[in-house]
Amino acid sequence: MGNDAEKALLQWYLDAGVDEVIEAMPVDRLKVDAAPAEPILPTITRSPAKAAPVPPRAPALSDAPPAAIAEARALADQARTLEQLRAAVMGFDGCALKKTATNTVFADGDPTCGLMLVGEAPGADEDKHGIPFCGVSGKLLDQMFAAIGYPRGRFYVTNTLFWRPPGNRPPTPEELAICQPFLEKHIALVKPKRLVLIGGTAGKSLLNSKEGTTKLRGRDFSYTNKYLDGKEILVRVTFHPSYLLRQPAQKKQAWEDLQVLKHLLAE
Secondary structure: OOOHHHHHHHHHHHHOOOOOOOOOOOOOOOOOOOOOOOOOOOOOOOOOOOOOOOOOOOOOHHHOOHHHHHHHHHHHHHOOOHHHHHHHHHHOOOOOHHHHOOOOOOOEEOOOOOEEEEEOOOOHHHHHHOOOOOOHHHHHHHHHHHOOOOOOOOOEEEEOOOOOOHHHOOOOHHHHHHHHHHHHHHHHHHOOOEEEEEOHHHHHHHHOOOOOHHHHOOOOEEEOOHHHOOOOEEEEEEOOHHHHHHOHHHHHHHHHHHHHHHHHHHO
8 A cells, every 4th residue: 555546545435434345346336237246255263152051940840859848748737727837837948938038928817708819929028028918919909809898807818839939030830839738738727618819820830720810710610639628619810910010901801800709709
């Protein structure tokens, strides 16, 4: 580039805003039949591609520690009252969630009222106060049931888990399997006339279903377990209040669920 004319031409390109060479050879775009010049590509040596990390698999029910499930089952078998069951859950250390939780969230409400609600798992407010459904979604739940004549105190509420999962993540199959004996005994001791499952996790877990809330709601189910001695409890499924806060358009369907439940409770 020692030639002054070439330097002047390069400077003209720079002044015109040309700062990148697109092709190695010039192409006359005015000639339609002009064949594009073959680009001269540099030789690039790439290091071998690393395999993408495989995300951890959610544990299946069979992956839950057998010793933890056996201990939970033995404690549930021994409980004869709700207070005994509460004490058993409070003293149970077989679920890893307890190590990261602030409080054990057992239940709230009147266990003799005939109406039992089962939600998913404690959130931040529930973990802080040790009471199920006491946060923003809990306030909406109270408003929903108060609208059909069942304010807080006229229903009994618990969750599938007694401890908050970190970051409010969904419960794993392992955690559900460990807590299942306690939940089964919990329902048997309360003996509700009607059981309402709040959200997909509760619906899938207690009904042993792969369907979500949208497909489970609006239908009647019967629930039983080993502690109920063959007795069946009528079950309904509805949306979780936290979902309704994110999807307010679904409140119409939730209201329809409540109207049906009101009719069933009046029978």
